[in-house]
Amino acid sequence: MNYTFHWHQAFEALPSMLAGALVTIEIALLSMLIGIVCGVALALARNSPYRLARAFAITWIESARNTPALFQIYMIYFGLGSLGIFVDSFPALLAGIAFNNAGYLAETFRGGLRAIPPTQVRAARSLGMSAPQAFRLIVLPQLFRTVFHPLTNQMVWAILMTSLGVVVGLNSDLTGVTQQLNVLTFRTFEFFAMAAVIYYVLTKVVTLTARLLAARLFRY
Amino acid sequence: MFETDLTSTDLLFMLKGAGVTLALTFWAVLGGTLMGFVFGVLRASAASWVNALLGAVLDVFRSIPLLIQFILANSVKSIIGLDISAFTVACVVLALYTSAYCAEIVRAGMLAVPATTRRAARSLGLTWWQDLRHIVFPIALRVALPTWTGLTLGVMKDTALVLWIGIVELLRASQVIVTRIQEPLLVLMVCGLIYFLMSFPISRLGAHLESRWREDD
Amino acid sequence: MIEIVDVRKSFGALEVLQGVSMTVNKGEVMSVIGGSGSGKSTLLMCINGLESIQSGRIAVDGVDVHATNTDLNRLRQRIGIVFQQWNAFPHLTVRENVMLAPRKVLGKSRDEADEIATKRLQHVGLGEKLDVYPSKLSGGQQQRMAIARALAMSPAYMLFDEVTSALDPQLVGEVLDTMRMLSSEGMTMIVVTHEIAFAREVSHRVAFFKSGRIHEIGPPEQVIGNPREPETVEFLKSVL
Numbered sequence: 001m002n003y004t005f006h007w008h009q010a011f012e013a014l015p016s017m018l019a020g021a022l023v024t025i026e027i028a029l030l031s032m033l034i035g036i037v038c039g040v041a042l043a044l045a046r047n048s049p050y051r052l053a054r055a056f057a058i059t060w061i062e063s064a065r066n067t068p069a070l071f072q073i074y075m076i077y078f079g080l081g082s083l084g085i086f087v088d089s090f091p092a093l094l095a096g097i098a099f100n101n102a103g104y105l106a107e108t109f110r111g112g113l114r115a116i117p118p119t120q121v122r123a124a125r126s127l128g129m130s131a132p133q134a135f136r137l138i139v140l141p142q143l144f145r146t147v148f149h150p151l152t153n154q155m156v157w158a159i160l161m162t163s164l165g166v167v168v169g170l171n172s173d174l175t176g177v178t179q180q181l182n183v184l185t186f187r188t189f190e191f192f193a194m195a196a197v198i199y200y201v202l203t204k205v206v207t208l209t210a211r212l213l214a215a216r217l218f219r220y
Numbered sequence: 221m222f223e224t225d226l227t228s229t230d231l232l233f234m235l236k237g238a239g240v241t242l243a244l245t246f247w248a249v250l251g252g253t254l255m256g257f258v259f260g261v262l263r264a265s266a267a268s269w270v271n272a273l274l275g276a277v278l279d280v281f282r283s284i285p286l287l288i289q290f291i292l293a294n295s296v297k298s299i300i301g302l303d304i305s306a307f308t309v310a311c312v313v314l315a316l317y318t319s320a321y322c323a324e325i326v327r328a329g330m331l332a333v334p335a336t337t338r339r340a341a342r343s344l345g346l347t348w349w350q351d352l353r354h355i356v357f358p359i360a361l362r363v364a365l366p367t368w369t370g371l372t373l374g375v376m377k378d379t380a381l382v383l384w385i386g387i388v389e390l391l392r393a394s395q396v397i398v399t400r401i402q403e404p405l406l407v408l409m410v411c412g413l414i415y416f417l418m419s420f421p422i423s424r425l426g427a428h429l430e431s432r433w434r435e436d437d
Numbered sequence: 438m439i440e441i442v443d444v445r446k447s448f449g450a451l452e453v454l455q456g457v458s459m460t461v462n463k464g465e466v467m468s469v470i471g472g473s474g475s476g477k478s479t480l481l482m483c484i485n486g487l488e489s490i491q492s493g494r495i496a497v498d499g500v501d502v503h504a505t506n507t508d509l510n511r512l513r514q515r516i517g518i519v520f521q522q523w524n525a526f527p528h529l530t531v532r533e534n535v536m537l538a539p540r541k542v543l544g545k546s547r548d549e550a551d552e553i554a555t556k557r558l559q560h561v562g563l564g565e566k567l568d569v570y571p572s573k574l575s576g577g578q579q580q581r582m583a584i585a586r587a588l589a590m591s592p593a594y595m596l597f598d599e600v601t602s603a604l605d606p607q608l609v610g611e612v613l614d615t616m617r618m619l620s621s622e623g624m625t626m627i628v629v630t631h632e633i634a635f636a637r638e639v640s641h642r643v644a645f646f647k648s649g650r651i652h653e654i655g656p657p658e659q660v661i662g663n664p665r666e667p668e669t670v671e672f673l674k675s676v677l
Contacts, residue, residue, distance in 0.1 A: 003300075062416075066377075066415065066416050066419045066423065067377065067412050068380035068415065071377075071391055074395070074408055075412070078408065080405070083405065123526075125510075126485060126487060128510045128511070128590060129510065129541065160283075162285075163285035163288060166384075167287075167384060175287065188291065188294075189296065192292050193292060196292060219570065220571075
């Protein structure tokens with residue numbers, strides 16, 4: 001083994017890598033936001049009496065869960081090109097992860113909804129609440145608790161998935177920045193080891209924050 | 221009429237890629253399950269500091285993007301001058317990655333066996349190993365198998381990332397053809413269909429096992 | 438006044454109400470007794486429109502419950518119901534459980550709702566438990582909270598659906614005491630119950646249900662004390 005490690009280069013690059021980490025967090029958070037909204041809609045559509053809505057939801061959920069996330073990003077980045085829609089790497093990555101999140105979260109929400117006894121809605125309706133009121137005031141808050149932990153896991157997944165952006169040419173997120181530094185210097189191990197540490201810290205921050213938040217939010 | 225430049229040779233090329241995907245999945249799941257089993261049993265039975273240490277190490281594999289794990293492993297290979305193929309590197313990384321998840325599944329399965337059941341087994345004079353072998357593992361298997369099939373599916377999808385270290389599996393094969401015939405949507409749809417056909421039977425099997433065992437209880 | 442006229446209700450092929458008629462007057466306490474599956478609970482669900490009916494008519498103060506143009510949310514504000522399973526909202530404190538409907542349905546301010554909730558909860562003996570979560574309460578306390586929650590809407594009628602059936606025997610008394618208090622205050626109540634002694638004590642009239650029909654209805658001294666119908670005699674023998 002005649003390889004000399006050059007850690008100082010990696011440390012010099014730390015600020016630009018941390019800037020990349022911010023972009024990573026931004027993509028992950030945005031993709032979760034979109035994923036949650038679409039996921040709730042899909043969960044409701046999946047249980048809806050309308051066949052078309054059900055079929056749409058099932059197609060989305062099954063393709064999100066049964067194909068690789070990278071494939072889903074490819075579909076948006078390359079595939080849509082066939083329809084004359086050309087998407088940049090940033091929105092393609094964001095949309096791909098959001099699509100994936102929504103598919104998984106839809107099933108999470110569906111399971112969560114099943115866990116709330118129908119008698120809760122009945123009790124709410126008997127007090128004169130309308131159906132939307134019962135959903136918003138009684139079902140949603142309880143749903144939030146049951147899905148909180150899976151939601152945290154999905155957030156960790158979203159952070160890990162952002163690394164796929166580099167495959168479709170994204171160079172602003174943590175992996176993208178690292179890859180650029182790598183191409184310039186060929187110090188692959190040092191830079192990617194540094195990136196790995198940053199990813200590790202990011203995921204730990206998410207899980208720890210979630211744990212603290214859960215202790216505060218769910219006192220019942 | 222619908223026209224395409226996608227030839228049967230291209231399709232064969234993609235199917236070969238699918239073969240690589242399946243081979244990677246097979247070795248990763250085989251190695252990952254064996255290692256994961258050992259790690260899981262250790263975590264559920266060994267002293268608490270072993271459990272904590274092992275847990276923390278395995279957690280690293282689940283907290284770093286798999287893509288970066290491939291890149292790091294590949295660069296370590298060149299640094300220490302190991303003469304092994306990218307395929308082998310990919311299998312080793314995927315197996316370790318799989319073992320980290322599998323260990324959790326095994327551990328959760330074992331912890332799902334009530335302590336009273338185990339005490340009853342030991343009180344009948346069964347040894348530690350007999351208790352594991354005849355009481356704990358059969359019960360834990362039922363808890364673990366549905367999750368384990370889910371893990372297998374997950375690993376199959378994760379194999380796509382090896383394209384970054386130069387292995388031509390299904391997704392990379394599709395991309396090569398896309399570059400050639402410039403019909404991304406069609407080629408990717410075929411690719412997605414192949415993924416679906418590979419994963420659907422496994423996921424049905426998992427769901428089937430889960431529902432059958434639930435009825436037994 | 439609650440008027441029930443020849444009501445029929447089926448779940449699939451099973452007809453659970455086979456032509457039920459009765460009238461509950463203002464200030465009256467009507468107890469409904471009978472074996473399980475006799476349709477008693479279903480009748481309560483029909484009265485506040487939680488279940489539909491196939492034929493007949495139910496009117497509350499002249500408003501037809503099952504007419505298509507009836508505002509059920511509005512109607513339900515006048516009819517409180519307490520279930521066998523108390524259905525506490527687990528994510529809200531005891532106080533918030535009771536405050537929710539007055540605020541969101543009646544549009545009361547937070548302070549007003551708080552005042553109502555505190556008063557109602559003190560009334561049912563939960564003044565000390567305002568800020569705990571329902572999971573910290575016993576079944577009897579949760580059931581009393583459910584009663585306070587229904588009362589907070591100032592309903593004209595209260596329906597009780599076997600409210601003590603799911604409780605441990607030693608907790609039944611406190612809930613019955615609360616209901617006794619309500620009846621002494623002149624609340625109009627329909628009480629589906631298995632507590633025959635309680636029915637006899639608090640009711641003005643008792644209706645005996647069997648297989649979706651009322652077999653006997655009248656003052657408790659008659660229906661429980663001196664039943665005329667052989668079915669009633671048989672039922673009372675089985676529970677007493």
